[in-house]
Every structure is written in C-alpha cells, then in structure tokens.
Amino acid sequence: MRLRVGRGILPWLFLTPLLVMILIAWVGPLILTVYLGFTDLSYRNFLAFIENFFTSKVHYTISNFQRILGLKDPKIAEVIRTTVIYVSGTLAINAFFSLLLSIAIAYFLRNEIASMILRVTWLLPRVTPGVIYALMWVWFVDPRYGMMNTLLSAVGVPKSWLPQSWILYTPYSRILMIMINGYVGASFGMIIYTAAIKSIPPDLINAALVDGASDFQVARRIIVPLLKWPMLFVTAWQTLSLLASYEYILMVWGGGRATSDAYGVASESGVLVWSLYSYGKAFAEKLYGYASALSMILVVIGLALIILYFKVFGFRRMMEPSKVEV
Amino acid sequence: MPAKNRRTRALLRKTAKIIVIIVVAVIPAIPIWIMYAWLIAQSFSARVIQGILPSGFTLSNWRFLWTRVSTVYEAGLSIWPYVANTLYLALGVAGLVVLVSSMAGYALSRMEFKGRMKMMEFIIALHAFPSVILLIALFILLNKMGLYGRGYVTLTGIMIVKAGLEIPMASWIIKGFFDNIPWDLEWAALVDGCSRWKVWRYIILPLVLPGIGAVSIFSFLSGWSEFLLVYTYVSNEKLYTLPVLIYYLISDLESMPQWGLLTAMGLFYTLPVLIFFSTSQKLLLRIYVGGVKG
Numbered sequence: 370m371r372l373r374v375g376r377g378i379l380p381w382l383f384l385t386p387l388l389v390m391i392l393i394a395w396v397g398p399l400i401l402t403v404y405l406g407f408t409d410l411s412y413r414n415f416l417a418f419i420e421n422f423f424t425s426k427v428h429y430t431i432s433n434f435q436r437i438l439g440l441k442d443p444k445i446a447e448v449i450r451t452t453v454i455y456v457s458g459t460l461a462i463n464a465f466f467s468l469l470l471s472i473a474i475a476y477f478l479r480n481e482i483a484s485m486i487l488r489v490t491w492l493l494p495r496v497t498p499g500v501i502y503a504l505m506w507v508w509f510v511d512p513r514y515g516m517m518n519t520l521l522s523a524v525g526v527p528k529s530w531l532p533q534s535w536i537l538y539t540p541y542s543r544i545l546m547i548m549i550n551g552y553v554g555a556s557f558g559m560i561i562y563t564a565a566i567k568s569i570p571p572d573l574i575n576a577a578l579v580d581g582a583s584d585f586q587v588a589r590r591i592i593v594p595l596l597k598w599p600m601l602f603v604t605a606w607q608t609l610s611l612l613a614s615y616e617y618i619l620m621v622w623g624g625g626r627a628t629s630d631a632y633g634v635a636s637e638s639g640v641l642v643w644s645l646y647s648y649g650k651a652f653a654e655k656l657y658g659y660a661s662a663l664s665m666i667l668v669v670i671g672l673a674l675i676i677l678y679f680k681v682f683g684f685r686r687m688m689e690p691s692k693v694e695v
Numbered sequence: 696m697p698a699k700n701r702r703t704r705a706l707l708r709k710t711a712k713i714i715v716i717i718v719v720a721v722i723p724a725i726p727i728w729i730m731y732a733w734l735i736a737q738s739f740s741a742r743v744i745q746g747i748l749p750s751g752f753t754l755s756n757w758r759f760l761w762t763r764v765s766t767v768y769e770a771g772l773s774i775w776p777y778v779a780n781t782l783y784l785a786l787g788v789a790g791l792v793v794l795v796s797s798m799a800g801y802a803l804s805r806m807e808f809k810g811r812m813k814m815m816e817f818i819i820a821l822h823a824f825p826s827v828i829l830l831i832a833l834f835i836l837l838n839k840m841g842l843y844g845r846g847y848v849t850l851t852g853i854m855i856v857k858a859g860l861e862i863p864m865a866s867w868i869i870k871g872f873f874d875n876i877p878w879d880l881e882w883a884a885l886v887d888g889c890s891r892w893k894v895w896r897y898i899i900l901p902l903v904l905p906g907i908g909a910v911s912i913f914s915f916l917s918g919w920s921e922f923l924l925v926y927t928y929v930s931n932e933k934l935y936t937l938p939v940l941i942y943y944l945i946s947d948l949e950s951m952p953q954w955g956l957l958t959a960m961g962l963f964y965t966l967p968v969l970i971f972f973s974t975s976q977k978l979l980l981r982i983y984v985g986g987v988k989g
Contacts, residue, residue, distance in 0.1 A: 377808070379806065379891065380802045380806040380807075380808040380811075381808070383798045383799060383801060383802035383806070384798075384799050384802050384803075384814070386794070386795040386798060386799065387795055387796070387798070387799035387862060387863075387866055390791075390795055390855075390858065390859040390862045391821065391859065391862070391863060393836075393855065393856070393859050394826075394829075394833070394855075394856050394858075394859025394860050394862075395821055395824075395826070395829070395859065395860070395863075397832075397836060398829035398832035398833050398836060399829065399832070401832035401835060401836065402828070402829060402831065402832040405831070405832065405835070418835075419835075419838050419839055422839070466719075469715075469719045470719055470720055473715055473716045473719045473720045474716075474720050477712045477715060477716050478716050478720075487720050487721070487724065490724045490727055490728065491720075491724065491727070492972075493727055493731065494727060496968060496969075496972050497965060497968065498919070498920040498922075498938055498964065498965060498968060499920060499922050499938070500922055500938040500939075500941050500942050500945070500961075500964075501734075501941070501961045501964065501965050503942075503945070504941065504945050504957065504958075504961055505730035505731075505733070505734060506730070507945060508730075508733060508954065509726060509729065509730055509733075514954065516726075516729055516733070517726075520725075520726075520729075552726075552727065583708050584708065584712055585708070585711070585712075606823065609823060609824075609825060610825050612825070613825030613827050613828050614825065614827065615827070616827070616922065616923055619923075620922070620942060620945075624946070628926065628927055644827065644828070647831070648830065648831075651830075651831040651834070652834075652927060657831060657835065660831050661831055661832065664828050664829075664831055664832075667825075667828050668828055671824055671825065671828065672824075675820050675823050675824060678823065679816070679820070
C-alpha cells in the first residue's frame, strides 16, 4: 500500500528537519538571549536555573541595561571606543582596500596566471583554520623569532618606532587587531567585487578604451560607479559580521588554557571589543545575565540592520550581491 | 612629435599600472607568503635563520605522527585521539548538514507551498545574522538538554549545534543547484508514473551530486576548523579537537617554545583544508563568501 501524502503537507515534510535545526540552533537561543538579558543569572543561581527555568532564585531585572546604556559599567566606554576603532578600521580594509585590490587583480592585471596566484594568496587567510592563522601571526609579530620588526626596519622604519611587543602595547596592538581581521576580510570584498567586475559588459569598457580613455579613467568612471551596489552590500554585510566577530582577538590575546581566562591581556592591550567583552562576562566571570544583555544589544543592532538591508537592497540583491546593474 | 609623445604617455601609464598592482596587491601579500613559507620551513628544519630560511633538514618535528611527544600540556601526548575527535565532529556535521539541507533545498527549489517566499527571506536573514552572538544562550541550552560535560554526548551536542548553524546557508546553496536542473526532466518522470520520492532519489539526486559534494566538503571543513564551540563547551581534555589542542600548545609557547612541533602539527591539521581548497577552488569560493568570518 502506498502512503499518500497530501500536496500541501509534502513540502513541510521535506522542510521539517530544517525547521527543527533552525529552532534548536537559532530561534531558541535568540529568544533565550533576550530572556536572559532581563535576568540576574550568574554562577550563584546557575545550577538552580538549569534544573528549573522558572526558579525563584533567578530574578527579573532591567539593571543589566541600566548599567550598559547608562555607562555605569566602568569598562563599557572603553569597550565602545575599541569596538568603533575595530569595526571602522577593519571595514576600511574590507570594503575599500579590497575594491582597489580587485581592480588591480581583476582589471589592471591581464596576465591570467599572475592574477590567479594573487587571488589564491589573498584567499589563504580566509581558508586557513583560525588557530593556524592566529599562530602564524603570533610568530610573525614576535620581536625575537618573527619577521615583522625585521621587515619594517629593512624598509627604513626607525628602530625606536618598533614596539617591544605588537601584542601588548597600544596603538600597535590595535593596528595588529585590524590587520589580522583585515587580511581575512579583504578576500570577502575581493570575491564579490571581482565577480561584479567580470560581469560588466566588455562592450562598455571597450567603447571607452577605443575613445581613448586610459585604464585608470575606466576604473574611476566606469567600474567604480557600477560597483556602487556591491560596495554597499559588502559594507553592510561586513559591519554586521565585524560587530559580532572576536574569534581571532580571542585566539591572539585571550588567556589560552581555560575559558575562565578568556579576556587574557585583551583589556590591557586595548583590544577588548564588545563581543569579546560579552564572551568574557559569560565564560570568565560567569555573569550570564549581564553577558546576555550585552549580546542582546548586538542582536537588536543585527536585526535592525538586517531589516534595513532588506529595505535597501530588496530580496533579489540580497541573493545575488555580485550582479552589476547597467 | 605627437606620436612619440603618445608612446611615452602609454608607457608611463603602463608603468603606473604596474606600480599600482605592486603597491596594492603584491606588497601587502608579502606577510602572507612569509607566514606560509615559515610554517613549512620551520616544520621541516631543526632551526630557522632570518625568520624563514631553513637550516638542518629534519623530520623530528613530525615525530608526533608516530610516537608520543612531550609538551607542557601533556607529558606523553599522542595526537591520534584528537584526530579522531576532530573527524567525529567534522564528519557528523557534514552528514547532518547534507541530509537536512538536500531535503530542504529540494523543497525550496521545486515545490509550491504557502510561505515559500517568506521561508527564503528567513533563510537569507539567518545567513546575514552572525551566529557567534548566540554562543551564551547555546551554552545554557546545551546544559539544559543535559549535553554538557558528558563525554562524547557533549561533542555530539556541539555537532548538532554546529550543523544547525550551517544548515540555512547549505540549504540555500543546494537550492541553487536544484534550480539549475531543468524541470522537464522531472516532469517526464512524474508523467511516466514515478512517485515524487522516486523522482528525487533516482533522477534528481544524481544530478545534484556535485552540489551535494560541494556542501559536504564545505561543512566538513567548517566542522574541522571549528574552534569556539569546542573551546567553550568542552571541559573534558580527552575530547578536545585539534584546533583546541593546538591553541593550548600556542599558549604554552612562552614556557616552552616548541615552534618546530607546533608548526608541524599545524601544517598537518591544515593539510585537508589546503587539499580540498586546491582541488575544488571554484566551488568553495562560492561558498566561502558566505562564511561567518569577518
């Protein structure tokens, strides 16, 4: 006997596993983050909470938000400043430097092999597992074993400018933080822009070249204006993911051994960004309620930005960010 | 002399172009080359001079493959249990992702149902949303579900969570592959009396295999590279995966600078990624754009 399934139900049968997984990994945690943000959950009442979600030992409170938004947390001003430096600095690389990079690699450079070698090179940081990437940087900037200072003094940077440690002293640590994330982020822009440059109708460029325009003029007057949407897309997308990303900062500056030492030297080195602060509040200080409130602010910013993206880009552009509209 | 003038101008422009390429794309790439050169050189040499020049070829850095090595972290460390843990996590993630997303991708691509558009918008929105924000809540959920601190059960919990985070995008990618298969093929089979399940199994599935292959590679690699979830949720040292183990060894660098061992282990761990990347670069490119990395 064949089991007959109604047309209306069949799609949902196929989609059920997806929906269950989304519920477990996304929707549930999202709601829980919001819920916890309004509680005083910490190591004191954690076990009681795990046994019973509605235990009387966990209190509802808005003091988390009062502390954060009222800047009553002594660290929060510093964290906000670091986050702004981090996001804007890295964004400059991810959205604008990568534009120059793509024009250089995908338009100026006509040699296919050289172009491919460069593209693969720039992709390596993204493909390499994070720990190994962090390890390479830790070595590279090490004043004793590494090459950073050697290279810089080789090109004429005076010795007195070079720090004893790139990891410990600001502003070097912040430059390093932006570089580490920038090398990974540059390839995101590069992939999107390169695809967009390749999708520009060749006639358009050839016509300009025949009329006597130089490659620089083509880049400035044709390619860049046409890449308006991809640029906006990359900026928008990267803003959101940078706000939430701290993995490399944790790996290079974090304490190693245990999550209880998650901050490591991040605070002293001036690289304690918002999301890492939230992580540390949860896993180093075990103040889960407060950490969730910090996360929740990111969630709210994230949701607002996503709604904005849908309004600005529309669904189609969100799906195919690399198409150029002529 | 206008002709000569023009020629010098053209030459000037060409030089300027090369300078731009070198300044923008080549010089900033030098650190990347140096880092990789060091990783490889260091792992095969007793010591390196001037940062990346190997001296004294040796395989002793790779001895962790056949013997136990002593580290600050553990006196007689054997790497294979950690390889097994990493494989368990990565294969599990890949299996779950492929199973769930190929079903969902098919439904999204081929079936009409109410809310299909909304569903796709939802998936794209999830894709844009950075999942690391949810780490704290996921920790509480794992605790609540009794998946915390329970040996392999914990690793399984991480596997489910990781797969769940990857699945929306994977479904989206597989949907794209389904979209490229002509409808007519499916119609013909349906008209000939195939059930939808049979159509899916015998006609569509073989055609989307490249897509499924791409997604399984990608999800395997993302499980293989996963650091944060394991670092945060696994308290039992026997269950560490390779990235967490390597991270711990890095933090011991000051007390015991075993660069040779560390680079060899790191290279060993990176190898699958590099192999997959070099063989299926184009497919992975499409997918890596969507990763959660900044």
